[in-house]
Amino acid sequence: MRTSGGFEVADIFRQHGPAYRESHRLSRNDWRVMRAIEVCRTSVLGGHKDKCDHCGHLEISYNSCRNRHCPKCQTLRKERWIEARSEDLLPIEYFHVVFTIPSELNPLVSMNRKIMYDLLFRSVCETIVELANDPKHLGATVGVIGILHTWGQNLMDHPHIHCIVTGGGLSSDGDRWVSCRKGFFIPVRVMSALFRGKFLDFLKNSFESGDLVFPGSISHLQQPRAFESFRRHLYHKQWVVYCKPPFDGPKGVLQYLGRYTHRIAVSNNRILNLQGGNVSFLWRDYADDNRKKTMTLKADEFIRRFLLHVLPARYVRIRHFGLLANRRRKDHIASCREFLGTGKTVIKENIRQETWQEQLLRICGIDVTILSRMSERKDVQDSAVTALSLQQSTGVIQMSIVHNVKTMSPASREKNVLLRHVLLLPKIAHFYPPRSSVGQSITMSAPATDQYQFKRGKEALYSPD
Numbered sequence: 001m002r003t004s005g006g007f008e009v010a011d012i013f014r015q016h017g018p019a020y021r022e023s024h025r026l027s028r029n030d031w032r033v034m035r036a037i038e039v040c041r042t043s044v045l046g047g048h049k050d051k052c053d054h055c056g057h058l059e060i061s062y063n064s065c066r067n068r069h070c071p072k073c074q075t076l077r078k079e080r081w082i083e084a085r086s087e088d089l090l091p092i093e094y095f096h097v098v099f100t101i102p103s104e105l106n107p108l109v110s111m112n113r114k115i116m117y118d119l120l121f122r123s124v125c126e127t128i129v130e131l132a133n134d135p136k137h138l139g140a141t142v143g144v145i146g147i148l149h150t151w152g153q154n155l156m157d158h159p160h161i162h163c164i165v166t167g168g169g170l171s172s173d174g175d176r177w178v179s180c181r182k183g184f185f186i187p188v189r190v191m192s193a194l195f196r197g198k199f200l201d202f203l204k205n206s207f208e209s210g211d212l213v214f215p216g217s218i219s220h221l222q223q224p225r226a227f228e229s230f231r232r233h234l235y236h237k238q239w240v241v242y243c244k245p246p247f248d249g250p251k252g253v254l255q256y257l258g259r260y261t262h263r264i265a266v267s268n269n270r271i272l273n274l275q276g277g278n279v280s281f282l283w284r285d286y287a288d289d290n291r292k293k294t295m296t297l298k299a300d301e302f303i304r305r306f307l308l309h310v311l312p313a314r315y316v317r318i319r320h321f322g323l324l325a326n327r328r329r330k331d332h333i334a335s336c337r338e339f340l341g342t343g344k345t346v347i348k349e350n351i352r353q354e355t356w357q358e359q360l361l362r363i364c365g366i367d368v369t370i371l372s373r374m375s376e377r378k379d380v381q382d383s384a385v386t387a388l389s390l391q392q393s394t395g396v397i398q399m400s401i402v403h404n405v406k407t408m409s410p411a412s413r414e415k416n417v418l419l420r421h422v423l424l425l426p427k428i429a430h431f432y433p434p435r436s437s438v439g440q441s442i443t444m445s446a447p448a449t450d451q452y453q454f455k456r457g458k459e460a461l462y463s464p465d
Contacts, residue, residue, distance in 0.1 A: 093167030140169035140178035143323030155305035
């Protein structure tokens with residue numbers, strides 16, 4: 001849901017990005033992310049014209065950047081991923097475990113992102129798998145989905161991993177299912193101690209192998225004695241591992257996945273104002289009873305904080321361990337279902353790839369290819385419908401229908417399929433079709449007496465970059 005301000009990250013980058021790039025030395029990856037967000041859904045990426053041959057209404061639609069750091073290009077990808085993962089869900093408890101490293105490591109992480117993120121993932125994976133396999137705790141192999149987040153609500157660096165862990169697993173011999181105690185996974189103090197030891201041991205190995213770099217303010221750590229002192233100090237810090245209450249079944253897991261999987265550092269709906277070189281946005285202060293507050297930053301500082309969370313190129317931020325590891329996931333899930341008595345796993349083969357229209361219909365129940373002639377319905381006046389168009393320019397698949405909604409009763413709204421589609425569309429505000437070639441046409445089916453066709457103009461809207 002958009003805020004009243006209506007500002008976007010793209011607006012900030014367009015206004016202040018060129019000056020920021022002139023005054024700061026950016027990596028190629030950071031530059032590409034900024035550029036992609038700036039030109040997303042503009043004429044720079046090309047587009048097409050949609051014209052109704054019934055009323056002549058014309059809409060210009062521009063293409064999306066599809067960058068994973070763009071606030072406007074995540075929803076359809078997220079829905080596809082969640083749908084694929086829903087096939088692996090079991091009728092058991094799932095736990096949400098969060099692993100966080102001390103803030104003293106943040107400068108080192110920012111200078112060695114890929115290496116440090118890999119150390120974090122490896123430490124988390126080995127901690128959970130090792131403790132779960134220990135007969136003192138569970139004595140089974142569990143399944144884990146790890147999701148890397150690098151930010152806090154104030155956009156400062158705060159690397160941590162959210163884990164979804166199965167509340168049980170396969171026994172070491174693989175011939176039975178072992179369940180956790182109801183509502184309890186593994187003591188967090190045990191996980192914290194092992195996680196700390198593993199991470200700092202891996203960190204020492206990376207230092208000794210020369211994988212780490214120490215520029216600027218952390219240059220003193222390149223001396224072995226200074227680095228070892230720094231590492232020993234971290235042993236005495238509190239390493240936060242938090243295990244939240246179990247989810248309310250598989251449905252609760254899917255709701256969680258929808259909130260966390262493809263989230264970025266700041267969404268457009270949190271940006272309140274952009275004025276006078278300052279950016280104001282909403283944030284939640286966890287130290288003050290989760291109160292929502294407004295933070296105002298200089299545009300340069302906002303951009304700097306945003307770029308702290310640009311992932312290394314092609315870095316995989318969602319990973320699967322244990323039972324859910326990709327290599328044998330299907331076999332493990334099939335065995336789990338058999339032991340839990342929930343039936344066999346259906347393996348899909350040779351399935352044709354769906355179009356974006358088909359995915360939209362199946363996931364959201366909205367069919368954008370079927371139109372009903374509203375002017376022929378008794379509950380809508382003949383003059384109600386004056387225009388019909390397919391709009392994609394804002395990332396919203398939207399049928400624009402001009403009519404007086406107030407003249408219809410709630411019952412009539414429910415009966416009218418087309419109007420229900422229009423009222424539901426804001427809930428899927430970032431679904432968008434893939435890039436398409438010009439000269440293509442979209443036929444919108446209607447009764448034989450009235451058929452509308454939206455033709456994509458042959459004149460491309462590409463502007464050279």
